[in-house]
Amino acid sequence: MTVNANPDAGVNTWRDLPAAQQPDWPDSEALRDVIAELESYPPLVFAGECDQLRERMASVARGEAFLLQGGDCAEAFDAVSAEQIRNKLKTLLQMGAVLTYAGSVPVVKVGRIAGQYSKPRSKPTETRDGVTLPSYRGDSVNGFEFTPEARTPDPQRLKRMYHASSATLNLVRAFTTGGYADLRQVHAWNQDFVKNSPSGQRYEALAREIDRALNFMNACGVDPEEFKTVEFYASHEALILDYESALTRVDSRTGNLYDVSGHMVWIGERTRQLDGAHIEFASRIRNPIGVKLGPTTTPEDALTLIERLDPEREPGRLTFITRMGADKIRDRLPTLVEKVTASGAQVAWVCDPMHGNTFEAASGHKTRRFDDVLDEVKGFFEVHKSLGTHPGGIHVELTGDDVTECVGGGDEIFVDDLHQRYETACDPRLNRSQSLDLAFLVAEMYRDQ
Numbered sequence: 001m002t003v004n005a006n007p008d009a010g011v012n013t014w015r016d017l018p019a020a021q022q023p024d025w026p027d028s029e030a031l032r033d034v035i036a037e038l039e040s041y042p043p044l045v046f047a048g049e050c051d052q053l054r055e056r057m058a059s060v061a062r063g064e065a066f067l068l069q070g071g072d073c074a075e076a077f078d079a080v081s082a083e084q085i086r087n088k089l090k091t092l093l094q095m096g097a098v099l100t101y102a103g104s105v106p107v108v109k110v111g112r113i114a115g116q117y118s119k120p121r122s123k124p125t126e127t128r129d130g131v132t133l134p135s136y137r138g139d140s141v142n143g144f145e146f147t148p149e150a151r152t153p154d155p156q157r158l159k160r161m162y163h164a165s166s167a168t169l170n171l172v173r174a175f176t177t178g179g180y181a182d183l184r185q186v187h188a189w190n191q192d193f194v195k196n197s198p199s200g201q202r203y204e205a206l207a208r209e210i211d212r213a214l215n216f217m218n219a220c221g222v223d224p225e226e227f228k229t230v231e232f233y234a235s236h237e238a239l240i241l242d243y244e245s246a247l248t249r250v251d252s253r254t255g256n257l258y259d260v261s262g263h264m265v266w267i268g269e270r271t272r273q274l275d276g277a278h279i280e281f282a283s284r285i286r287n288p289i290g291v292k293l294g295p296t297t298t299p300e301d302a303l304t305l306i307e308r309l310d311p312e313r314e315p316g317r318l319t320f321i322t323r324m325g326a327d328k329i330r331d332r333l334p335t336l337v338e339k340v341t342a343s344g345a346q347v348a349w350v351c352d353p354m355h356g357n358t359f360e361a362a363s364g365h366k367t368r369r370f371d372d373v374l375d376e377v378k379g380f381f382e383v384h385k386s387l388g389t390h391p392g393g394i395h396v397e398l399t400g401d402d403v404t405e406c407v408g409g410g411d412e413i414f415v416d417d418l419h420q421r422y423e424t425a426c427d428p429r430l431n432r433s434q435s436l437d438l439a440f441l442v443a444e445m446y447r448d449q
């Protein structure tokens with residue numbers, strides 16, 4: 001049970017500090033009204049669920065489990081449909097089955113879902129044909145359409161973000177506990193366009209093996225409840241602090257603050273300033289926290305982040321999500337891991353192989369090469385193997401749909417194909433067969449480790 005936070009409990013201390021990447025809301029009174037309304041809304045997740053995820057992340061930090069975190073770059077209000085949510089979930093369930101079975105490791109499944117509506121941008125404005133407008137910052141802030149009306153930040157959108165997150169989470173909970181995620185459905189997740197792709201066929205063979213194993217267990221009289229539902233958690237970047245702090249509540253069991261907008265939240269590469277508002281906010285809440293670490297991160301930065309966010313050195317509290325780029329990971333990651341390990345902190349190390357590998361194709365599409373994504377993950381595994389530390393997981397931008405946003409993969413997408421189904425509102429995502437390809441390759445790396 002959580003109750004509304006009061007300012008004395010410390011949720012608003014971030015307000016005295018510089019907050020990067022916040023929208024220029026044109027009407028501060030309208031924003032205040034929206035915040036007050038959000039503060040009255042019920043929590044989207046429970047504090048106890050956040051604690052449970054922290055325990056699961058502790059297994060990851062100790063080297064006993066693997067994190068699969070994935071979903072859209074930017075969720076969109078008009079994509080809150082049963083089909084889109086089911087497709088994303090199917091992709092994550094299929095990847096989870098591959099990693100668990102082929103990698104022989106328990107997999108903690110966390111979606112970039114039910115709250116991933118806000119985007120940090122490199123530039124505050126965008127210019128097209130001589131017209132300059134504010135950049136699109138995610139559906140929680142403004143519209144994608146290139147018009148002054150759409151691009152003007154509107155705080156009413158924060159309420160839509162809450163309701164879209166709530167509807168998504170409701171369906172996710174129904175899918176994951178209501179029979180759809182039963183391991184006996186392992187074939188049913190392999191439908192539509194992916195089924196005939198090389199990775200879909202490889203998956204089908206694996207699903208048959210899982211079936212045989214289930215039949216064997218059944219014949220032995222074993223039918224564990226754990227196979228009938230899936231533990232699935234929601235996460236997003238804690239970017240718009242007015243929203244996140246309005247959704248922060250005091251847990252009546254413990255008196256601690258929890259951001260009940262999602263189970264896990266992360267602080268992005270552009271907002272992880274040590275003396276900034278985002279780290280201050282994250283230091284106040286008890287949720288498991290992720291921090292993205294790009295190629296400029298120094299060991300001192302990492303150690304200060306640990307001091308700020310995980311002073312008790314509690315496994316599961318802090319996850320470092322590295323996103324160095326395939327060409328830098330082997331050079332930059334070792335020192336960070338060495339220094340953090342030497343400090344005695346037990347963080348979970350997770351690889352985001354997407355954000356350091358973006359480039360613009362000649363057609364103007366932002367894209368990523370599947371081979372670069374894979375190479376960054378390989379580098380991540382190599383570094384951890386050489387240091388004797390645990391490669392704790394992957395964090396991926398993906399979708400369950402048959403989009404053409406990243407090039408390469410077993411069912412190869414070429415640069416000339418990008419225009420066919422380029423649907424992302426921000427960064428390019430792996431489609432379902434590329435995601436499955438990645439899961440098989442990561443499972444092999446994990447087994448070899």
Ligand SMILES: O=C[C@H](O)[C@H](O)COP(=O)(O)O
Nearest residue numbers: 073119120121122123426427
């Ligand atoms: O998803 C991450 C960021 O929001 C994104 O990479 C920023 O993209 P931009 O460089 O086009 O602003």
Ligand SMILES: C=C(OP(=O)(O)O)C(=O)O
Nearest residue numbers: 120268269270292323355
């Ligand atoms: C913005 C993101 O990543 P990063 O902070 O690593 O750039 C993201 O994951 O959406």
